[in-house]
Amino acid sequence: MGIEHNQWRGIGLDRQVQPASSNPVIVNGEMLAMWRGENGPVRVWEDRCPHRGMRLSFGFVRGDSLRCIYHGWAYRTDGQCVEIPAHPDLTPPKTICAASYPAETRYGIVWTNLERAAPSPLPDLGPEDGWEPVRSLYVNGSAAQVEAAIEAFDFGAPSMVRLKHANAIALGIGVELELLIALQPVADNRIGLHVVARGASTPETRASLARRLQRLRTEIEMAQEKK
Numbered sequence: 534m535g536i537e538h539n540q541w542r543g544i545g546l547d548r549q550v551q552p553a554s555s556n557p558v559i560v561n562g563e564m565l566a567m568w569r570g571e572n573g574p575v576r577v578w579e580d581r582c583p584h585r586g587m588r589l590s591f592g593f594v595r596g597d598s599l600r601c602i603y604h605g606w607a608y609r610t611d612g613q614c615v616e617i618p619a620h621p622d623l624t625p626p627k628t629i630c631a632a633s634y635p636a637e638t639r640y641g642i643v644w645t646n647l648e649r650a651a652p653s654p655l656p657d658l659g660p661e662d663g664w665e666p667v668r669s670l671y672v673n674g675s676a677a678q679v680e681a682a683i684e685a686f687d688f689g690a691p692s693m694v695r696l697k698h699a700n701a702i703a704l705g706i707g708v709e710l711e712l713l714i715a716l717q718p719v720a721d722n723r724i725g726l727h728v729v730a731r732g733a734s735t736p737e738t739r740a741s742l743a744r745r746l747q748r749l750r751t752e753i754e755m756a757q758e759k760k
């Protein structure tokens with residue numbers, strides 16, 4: 534596996550992944566299921582049931598197990614199949630296991646790495662406290678176009694790039710506000726942005742930031758249309 538493969542990428546905002554839900558996510562064309570039990574952290578799995586390949590993001594959660602919607606096989610949080618409804622007396626063999634990816638929640642963002650066997654550690658992007666979710670949005674554009682547009686964008690006060698690392702950009706805006714934007718490559722020309730802020734303590738400030746991000750998306754996509 535190449536260096537490109539072994540990278541952490543933000544794929545969603547932790548607070549937006551509801552308890553007892555399973556959600557589809559695409560990273561570089563790989564279909565993933567991002568799911569959370571009734572309690573506990575978000576898990577990231579291959580979006581494929583080991584039985585007959587149904588998408589696990591269509592599944593449903595009971596307690597801390599994810600059940601496939603097709604034949605109801607249940608997988609506990611480590612991926613092991615623990616129940617096959619058509620054979621209630623059978624203990625599923627250990628070999629029946631959903632494929633999982635490394636997943637971590639930090640800065641209010643869910644991160645994953647497509648390298649399963651030996652992922653590098655999730656990079657340190659600074660202090661973890663005080664980050665509030667702003668929004669996720671998806672933009673038509675390449676990673677390079679999106680990054681350049683973020684760096685040039687008018688966030689309403691002088692902004693400065695503080696850090697570019699782990700497919701994320703940290704910006705200081707004015708004297709009090711910090712933004713952390715994780716970039717999720719969905720496909721060559723489609724990027725997810727997962728944005729958290731520090732210093733945006735009121736809902737109004739975060740709502741204003743969310744509107745500006747909407748404008749950022751419009752600017753990126755209009756610039757592409759002109760080409």
Ligand code: FES
Nearest residue numbers: 582584585601604
């Ligand atoms: S395809 Fe998932 S249980 Fe059959």
